[in-house]
Amino acid sequence: MVYVAKAPTKGTFVLADREFPRKSWYKDTALRKTYVLLMLVVLTSATNGYDGSMVNGLQSLKPWVDYFHPSSSQLGLLNAIMPIGSLVAIPFVPYAADLAGRRMGIFIGCVIIFANKSRLIGVTLQAISINLQMFIAARFLIGFGVAIAHGASPLLITELAHPQDRAVFTTIYNTTWYFGSIIAAWLTRGTESVPNNWSWRIPSLVQALPSIIQVCAVWFVPESPRWHIDKGRPDEALKTLATVHANGNYDDEVVVLEYEEIKETIRMEQESKQTNWSELWRTKGNRHRLVILATAGIFSQWSGNGLVSYYMAPVLKSIGITDSKTQLNINGILQIFNFIVAVTMCFFVDKLGRRKLFLVSTAGMLGTFIVWTICAQQQEVKKSKAAGNAVVAMIFIFYMFYNIAWSGLLVGYTVEILPYSIRAKGMTVVWLCVDIALFFNSYVNPIALEAIHWKYYIVFCVWLTIELFVVWWFYIETRNTPLEEITKHFDGEDAVVGGAAASGRALEAGYGGDANELKRVNTNGVKKSVDISVHRVNKVDEKDDGDIKDAKDFKA
DSSP states (O other): OOOOOOOOOTTEEEETTEEEEOOOTTTSHHHHHHHHHHHHHHHHHHHHHHHHHHHHHHTTOHHHHHHHOOOHHHHHHHHHHHHHHHHHHGGGHHHHHHHSOHHHHHHHHHTSSSHHIIIIIHHHHHHTOSSHHHHHHHHHHHHHHHHHHHHHHHHHHHHHSOTTTHHHHHHHHHHTHHHHHHHHHHHHHHHTTOOSTHHHHHHHHHTTHHHHHHHHHGGGSOOOHHHHHHTTOHHHHHHHHHHHHHTTOTTOHHHHHHHHHHHHHHHHHHHTTTTSTTHHHHSHHHHHHHHHHHHHHHHTTTTTHHHHHTTHHHHHHHTTOOOHHHHHHHHHHHHHHHHHHHHHHHTTTTTTOHHHHHHHHHHHHHHHHHHHHHHHHHHHHHOOHHHHHHHHHHHHHHHHHHHHHTTTHHHHHHHHTSOHHHHHHHHHHHHHHHHHHHHHHHHHHHHHHHHHGGGHHHHHHHHHHHHHHHHHHHOOOOTTOOGGGGHHHHHGGGOOOOGGGOOHHHHHTTOSOOHHHHOOBOTTOOBOOOSOOGGGGGSOOOOOGGGSOOGGGGOO
């Protein structure tokens, strides 16, 4: 049976099959403080965006080109080496977030073991490089460091945001790639007038700024309440939920319902031992998730966007735009355009739905790329200036469609479809596929563009057709569903969901779902306080052995 989430009435959100009035985050002290702090976590994504745009800009700087004299293959390696660094870090990513905590994972990603040494020292090495080999080695270290922090940041955001804003805020995370991109694009545009090597060393040094800010500020961000519960600290979990969602009110109905749902769901996952890597493909629901995780990571980089993300200068040169200032201006304007579209679409993920956005985005990219290919062919064969200008227009239209879904929902969708027990490991699969796709694109794109020119675009037209079919077949709708309850879309009655919204499987195991215990409604239909004493969190939860199913009873 397909699970269909209840659509909330206007001005409300749904939690545990009940509706609650929405709050304006900017008017609520707790939410306002929480979201300001979470923007510091979002800087991880901005760091990635800065790098992509900076490398694009450096290729248009004459001092950089004259200093390093990169060939097409060296240019490919220069761009590919950062995802290689991230690939090497992949085995460490989920354990940093699961064992040390989401917040500590970000900190580790910036300073203690690898990433801050990697990112700060890597950035320094990049800025003082005396040859291309040194510059490439520095980018390997930067990639290693970014991967560690990137593996924990979206987890903390989705697990800390209020249920009413979770989808929007988590989707915003990856769109800030463009924020960093804008800074890098216009900084390199500004240093273009510097007639020496500082024109490229300055942008390289500025790349360290986000890491420095996160190192100083990460401890002001609360830890994930789900991680606290997983580690046997329910009192800390409830304290965090009350602080960030209800201004310290432990009796707030939303807080208590959240707490019960999170606690019972994670307990069930622990007792059924759903924490191993094999869990990613053990059940039909998880195999469905795995297809989405892998394809989302690959499609986010193999949709043709890689041609412009790292190779704007060669693409523009191929249509006759060779002036470096013009190239930098187009790159800078494109990043601003991308940021506006991507952030705007974040506020429609619940209104329009994830599936619809993915379909419109992918179909739009396919149509645009077909026109782009035709215009590029006309410009090259007939030297048509109008066709060249049309290619520039197609680049902007292509990114408009790309940013409808693939920018923000790459993280927003994939992180929410994963149960807590495999969330870090599942997101590691996403980043693994992203890095593999980046490595392939980064090394192959410049060589292919130089060898076959516009004909290379035909490959992406075919590939986008395949993407559209996969999205239509596998990507299901999850809007208007609380984080713990999204598993119902994939697992149906076998879903592991506790609390007031408990699935049939949970009810059979004696977890939650008792309306008399979890909620009371008076005769006028007005919601009252949840009839659960918050002091329970200071006690060891007791259950009769006969009420607890053996692990084997939880198998699908």
